[in-house]
């Protein structure tokens with residue numbers, strides 16, 4: 453797999469995540485039913501949806517940031533030490549912006 457293939461994967465994932473987020477947002481806006489007990493249940497699931505919305509939103513930001521780095525030609529550059537991020541690592545963790553040694557030192561998200 454080369455960087456172009458990773459870029460294509462990221463773009464596909466960005467579309468999927470954006471669509472998923474739109475669906476969650478639409479269902480969050482749907483009106484609540486009148487009965488009090490049903491409302492309580494629905495409110496509970498709204499909390500779950502809001503958490504999901506937040507985590508998908510965070511993932512979308514990571515994908516966008518990765519695509520931006522590909523565009524700028526800094527995708528394989530570690531944001532922390534400026535060293536090279538191995539391609540194998542990027543294939544496994546396409547959102548990463550840190551080389552393996554910096555990630556190990558920092559407890560990277562999505563590692």
Ligand SMILES: [Zn+2]
Nearest residue numbers: 530533551554
């Ligand atoms: Zn590094």
